[in-house]
Every structure is written in C-alpha cells, then in structure tokens.
Amino acid sequence: MKKLSIEERLGFNKFNVDDDEAHITINKEICRTCTEKPCLYACPALLYNLNEAGEMTFDYAGCLECGTCRVVCQKQGAIQWNYPRGTFGVQFRYG
Amino acid sequence: MSEERFDCIIVGAGPAGSAAALTLARAGLEVLVIERGLQAGSKNMTGGRLYAHALQKIIPNFWEEAPVERRVVKETITMITPSGSVSLDYKSQRYNQEPYHSFTVLRAQFDQWLATKAEEAGAVIATGVRVDDLLRDDQGKIIGVIAGEDQMLANVVIAADGVNSLLAQKAGLRGELKDIHVATGVKEVIELPRQVIEDRFQLTGEEGAAQLFVGRCTQGIQGGGFLYTNKNTISIGLVITSGAIGKSKIKIADLIEEFKTHPNIAPLVTGGKVVEYSAHLVPEGGLNMLPALYTDGLLIAGDAAGLVLNTGYMVRGMDLAIYSGIAAAQTVIKAKEKEDYSKTSLSHYQELLKNSFVMKDLETYKNAPAFMEQTTRIFTTYPQLADNILYKLFTVYGTPAQHLLPMVMGELKKNNISIFDLVKDGIKGVRAL
Ligand SMILES: Cc1cc2nc3c(=O)[nH]c(=O)nc-3n(C[C@H](O)[C@H](O)[C@H](O)COP(=O)(O)OP(=O)(O)OC[C@H]3O[C@@H](n4cnc5c(N)ncnc54)[C@H](O)[C@@H]3O)c2cc1C
Ligand code: SF4
Ligand code: SF4
Numbered sequence: 001m002k003k004l005s006i007e008e009r010l011g012f013n014k015f016n017v018d019d020d021e022a023h024i025t026i027n028k029e030i031c032r033t034c035t036e037k038p039c040l041y042a043c044p045a046l047l048y049n050l051n052e053a054g055e056m057t058f059d060y061a062g063c064l065e066c067g068t069c070r071v072v073c074q075k076q077g078a079i080q081w082n083y084p085r086g087t088f089g090v091q092f093r094y095g
Numbered sequence: 096m097s098e099e100r101f102d103c104i105i106v107g108a109g110p111a112g113s114a115a116a117l118t119l120a121r122a123g124l125e126v127l128v129i130e131r132g133l134q135a136g137s138k139n140m141t142g143g144r145l146y147a148h149a150l151q152k153i154i155p156n157f158w159e160e161a162p163v164e165r166r167v168v169k170e171t172i173t174m175i176t177p178s179g180s181v182s183l184d185y186k187s188q189r190y191n192q193e194p195y196h197s198f199t200v201l202r203a204q205f206d207q208w209l210a211t212k213a214e215e216a217g218a219v220i221a222t223g224v225r226v227d228d229l230l231r232d233d234q235g236k237i238i239g240v241i242a243g244e245d246q247m248l249a250n251v252v253i254a255a256d257g258v259n260s261l262l263a264q265k266a267g268l269r270g271e272l273k274d275i276h277v278a279t280g281v282k283e284v285i286e287l288p289r290q291v292i293e294d295r296f297q298l299t300g301e302e303g304a305a306q307l308f309v310g311r312c313t314q315g316i317q318g319g320g321f322l323y324t325n326k327n328t329i330s331i332g333l334v335i336t337s338g339a340i341g342k343s344k345i346k347i348a349d350l351i352e353e354f355k356t357h358p359n360i361a362p363l364v365t366g367g368k369v370v371e372y373s374a375h376l377v378p379e380g381g382l383n384m385l386p387a388l389y390t391d392g393l394l395i396a397g398d399a400a401g402l403v404l405n406t407g408y409m410v411r412g413m414d415l416a417i418y419s420g421i422a423a424a425q426t427v428i429k430a431k432e433k434e435d436y437s438k439t440s441l442s443h444y445q446e447l448l449k450n451s452f453v454m455k456d457l458e459t460y461k462n463a464p465a466f467m468e469q470t471t472r473i474f475t476t477y478p479q480l481a482d483n484i485l486y487k488l489f490t491v492y493g494t495p496a497q498h499l500l501p502m503v504m505g506e507l508k509k510n511n512i513s514i515f516d517l518v519k520d521g522i523k524g525v526r527a528l
Contacts, residue, residue: 001364003352009283009372038341044281044374046348065138066374067259068279071272072341086131087223094284094328094371095140095202
C-alpha cells in the first residue's frame with residue numbers, strides 16, 4: 001500500500017477549525033533554547049516544524065488533539081495547551 | 096448562575112462517562128453529561144477491541160443492538176523483522192458463543208450509541224461544550240463546573256474526561272503526565288469490501304480478527320502495532336511510548352506509513368482506501384501511575400484515572416473505563432442516600448474498585464510497564480532472533496544442515512545474548528505478565 005503524505009492523511013479528516021482562538025500556542029523564545037525538540041518527531045500531525053531560519057513554527061489547524069506535544073515538551077511554559085472550544089477541532093467519523 | 100443543582104455532573108461522554116450516566120439515571124438521579132465534541136464519540140479513538148464483560152453488566156446482550164463491528168474469534172501475535180515475521184495464531188470457536196468475549200468497535204458510532212442509552216434512561220447530555228474549570232465553594236469543596244460563561248452546580252462531579260484529564264489536574268489529584276507514563280497511538284482506518292476482509296483474514300459472517308505486532312513496526316522503539324478487522328474497514332496503527340519517540344528521532348507519523356508497506360502487512364491492506372487518520376494518548380504506567388481517585392465532591396474514572404492495562408499482548412481500557420464509571424455512579428448513589436459528598440463518603444469508590452477486576456488486574460500486571468521499559472530486547476533482538484532461527488529451520492539450500500541446539504546457540508551468540516539473558520528475561524517476563 002502506498003505511503004501517504006501527512007497532508008493527504010489529514011485531508012481525510014473532518015476539521016472545524018476555530019479561526020478566532022488557537023487552542024495550542026508555543027513560545028518561540030523558549031523553543032530556541034530547546035536542543036532536543038522532541039515535538040518535531042512526536043506530533044502525529046507533524047505540526048511542529050523548523051523554518052529556514054531554524055525557528056520553531058506551529059500551526060494548530062490539523063491538530064488531532066492527542067496531547068503528545070504537551071507531554072513530550074520538557075521546557076516548562078513553552079506550550080500552552082488546551083482542547084479546542086466546544087464543537088471545534090477534529091471530528092472523527094470512525095474513531 | 097442557574098439555580099438548578101444536579102445530583103451529578105459528568106464531564107466526558109466516552110465509555111466511562113456514559114456508563115456512569117446510565118447507571119445514575121436508572122437510579123433516578125438528575126444527571127448532566129457535558130461533552131466537548133459535536134457528538135459523543137467524535138473526539139474519541141481506540142485501537143479497536145472492546146472486552147464485553149463490563150458493558151454486559153449494565154446492558155445485557157448489548158451486541159444485539161449496539162453498533163459493534165465484529166466479534167473477535169482470532170488472535171494473532173506477530174514478531175516482525177525487516178525481512179519477515181513470526182506469528183502465533185489462535186482461533187477459537189468458544190469465542191463464537193454467547194455471551195461473546197470481545198468485539199471490534201469504531202468509537203464515533205459506539206460512543207454515540209452508549210450516550211443515547213444514557214439519555215433514554217433520563218440523563219441530560221450537553222454536547223459541543225468544553226468544561227474549562229471546576230467550581231468550588233468557600234471551603235474549596237468542588238460543587239460544579241465552569242464552561243465559558245456558564246457555571247453549573249452539582250453535588251458530585253465525575254471527571255471522565257480521558258487521558259489528558261485537565262480536570263483531574265485542576266482538582267489537584269494529579270500533576271503533569273510524564274512522557275514515560277503515556278504512549279502515543281496513531282491509527283488509520285482503511286476501507287475494504289467486506290468479502291475481501293473475510294477472505295484475507297479467514298473469517299466468516301460476523302467473525303473478526305485481532306492482531307498485535309512487536310519489533311520492526313516501531314523500529315525497535317518501545318511499543319507495538321495493532322490491527323483489527325471491522326465490518327468494511329480495518330483499523331491499523333501503532334502505540335509507542337511518548338517519551339521514546341522524541342529520543343528516537345524517528346517521526347511517528349512516518350512509522351505508521353512504513354508499517355503499512357512492510358511486505359507482510361501490505362497484502363493485508365492492499366487495495367484499501369484510507370478514510371481516517373487519528374491519534375490519541377494511552378495511559379500505560381499501570382498501577383504505578385494511579386493518582387488519588389477522589390476528593391471532596393469529585394471522582395475520576397476511566398483514562399482520566401489512568402485505568403488502562405497495556406501488557407504488550409493486549410491493550411485494555413474500555414472495559415476498565417465502563418466498570419469504573421459504574422462504580423463511580425454507585426458511589427454517588429450511596430452518597431446521595433447519606434447526603435454526604437465528602438471525601439470520606441466518596442472513598443467507597445476505592446473500595447468498589449479494589450474488590451473488582453479493575454484493581455486486581457492492575458495489581459497482577461503492575462510490573463509489566465517496567466519490564467517492557469527495561470527489556471528493550473523484546474522490541475529489537477528477539478524478533479530478529481526468532482526470524483533467524485525459523486529461517487534456518489525451514490531453509491534447505493543444499494548447504495550442510497545443523498542440529499537445532501548448536502544452531503540456536505550460534506544465533507544467540509551472534510546477537511550477543513547469553514542463555515542467562517534469555518532465562519532472566521523469560522523469568523522476568525513470565526512474572527510481569
Ligand atoms: C491507539 C489506542 C489503542 C487502544 N486499544 C484499545 C483496545 O483495543 N481495547 C481497549 O479496551 N482499550 C483500548 N485503548 C484504550 C481505550 O481507548 C481507552 O481506555 C478508553 O477510550 C477510555 O475511555 P474514557 O471514557 O475513560 O475516556 P475517553 O474515551 O477518552 O472519553 C473522554 C471524553 O471526555 C471528553 N472531554 C475531555 N475533556 C473535556 C472537557 N474539558 N469538557 C468536555 N468534554 C471533555 C472527550 O471529548 C471524550 O469524549 C486504546 C487506546 C488507544 C489510544
Ligand atoms: S519540545 Fe517544547 S520547547 Fe522544545 S521545541 Fe518543542 S515546543 Fe519548543
Ligand atoms: S495535540 Fe497532538 S496532534 Fe495536536 S499538536 Fe500536539 S502532538 Fe500534534
């Protein structure tokens with residue numbers, strides 16, 4: 001079976017993105033001091049990425065709401081994590 | 096603030112929350128269930144197998160009406176290497192008899208059905224509402240919940256809000272989750288014609304298969320793979336200790352794609368169409384990560400309390416969630432009779448769990464998490480060793496054959512494993528599992 005890109009995979013899901021409120025935010029200043037950056041490997045939606053300047057970028061659209069980033073991040077205060085507001089976010093049709 | 100006070104507010108309409116709601120509503124208590132998803136189940140995902148016994152207690156013969164997928168009659172444990180796999184296959188007609196042992200389920204449908212059962216019994220279910228905090232009185236006792244601008248009052252709150260329980264944390268019952276105490280699960284649901292699934296897995300009618308994998312699927316990282324057959328879909332995925340992923344520098348999102356293309360897995364899913372990609376945490380610390388389960392005015396149930404058994408050859412959370420939901424409800428019913436919602440009164444919950452399979456099974460497997468964490472050979476060397484030994488056993492190339500014993504000894508040596516290691520891991524494993 002063909003390997004799928006993360007964009008293809010997230011494309012199968014139904015999302016109701018909350019444009020007014022980010023449920024997860026990161027503090028880029030703290031990320032700069034983080035050497036291991038486990039979020040890069042552990043986020044199943046690959047929402048944590050480094051840009052060309054080597055700076056951490058994050059986009060909450062496409063979040064599967066698993067909580068992994070919150071658990072693997074060892075730098076206190078780097079991630080503000082919450083569930084999306086009621087009705088928003090991913091909506092599993094199979095689960 | 097509305098003046099209405101519920102007997103109980105339950106946060107989360109997963110199996111724990113809905114089982115609690117159903118039990119309370121049947122006893123005539125005023126229950127409100129608050130769920131952040133648009134529907135119960137729309138935020139939830141599982142590997143796929145529900146052990147029937149706990150639900151059977153509150154809804155006898157539930158399979159006659161519940162949206163279950165298939166009843167599991169075939170179990171396979173597979174050690175997987177880059178070039179092959181070694182499986183132990185078990186199929187039993189005993190699993191084809193009522194009361195059925197276990198079913199594959201898809202949670203979006205299943206949770207919605209269970210929530211509807213609670214609603215039919217009289218529980219009020221408010222979906223699409225995220226609870227933000229607990230409401231406390233002057234003495235700090237929990238008396239309800241806060242959701243946005245709304246405050247809702249209750250004699251007792253049951254936090255059934257899952258593994259990332261923000262409420263258990265806000266109640267001070269647990270701190271931050273540790274990355275070695277949880278695993279990240281990723282899963283794809285793959286659509287295939289019913290007949291194709293039955294032919295490929297040698298099933299007939301309502302029969303289903305459950306398969307667990309260890310080894311190459313995680314590239315040796317602590318964790319494993321799973322595959323469950325549904326009616327017209329297959330649930331396939333990986334569960335990997337969250338703390339191990341970051342260190343491995345391998346992306347979990349890539350691992351699942353690799354897994355699907357492994358030469359021994361690809362034929363099982365080929366021709367299928369992926370219809371969903373999901374991820375979720377699994378508590379896996381077992382007994383050693385259990386927080387306090389209650390405080391004044393609050394009980395925690397299911398994943399929120401960490402009630403999951405991960406033994407490597409099985410992941411069990413749903414039956415523990417359902418049973419703990421029932422036990423929490425029974426505790427609230429008893430507390431109402433006494434009009435006492437204090438910590439002391441709610442300690443009845445601990446008693447009920449202690450005397451049930453929940454705590455007994457957690458006790459039995461309390462060393463399993465440590466065993467798997469320490470014995471990394473299970474995820475790396477042993478699958479390869481088994482593959483090599485069987486390869487030599489079954490292969491005839493006209494080169495001189497070797498007796499079994501020296502051949503096995505040679506393989507052990509090649510993999511730097513002494514008989515002592517093998518015996519030690521074996522004994523530790525048998526004791527922990
Ligand atoms: C990959 C994977 C494989 C698994 N395999 C199996 C298996 O084969 N068999 C098995 O028995 N178990 C398995 N489990 C474990 C099982 O899925 C869980 O133990 C079970 O779902 C726990 O049920 P629960 O009701 O406690 O929590 P959940 O099902 O997580 O429900 C929690 C609910 O609370 C809601 N919620 C959370 N926070 C709020 C809030 N603030 N406000 C309002 N609502 C909120 C959520 O939306 C959700 O509906 C697996 C888990 C994973 C991730
Ligand atoms: S692990 Fe935390 S601190 Fe480090 S880069 Fe990721 S979000 Fe930033
Ligand atoms: S919650 Fe899960 S999916 Fe969402 S950003 Fe964090 S790791 Fe990624």
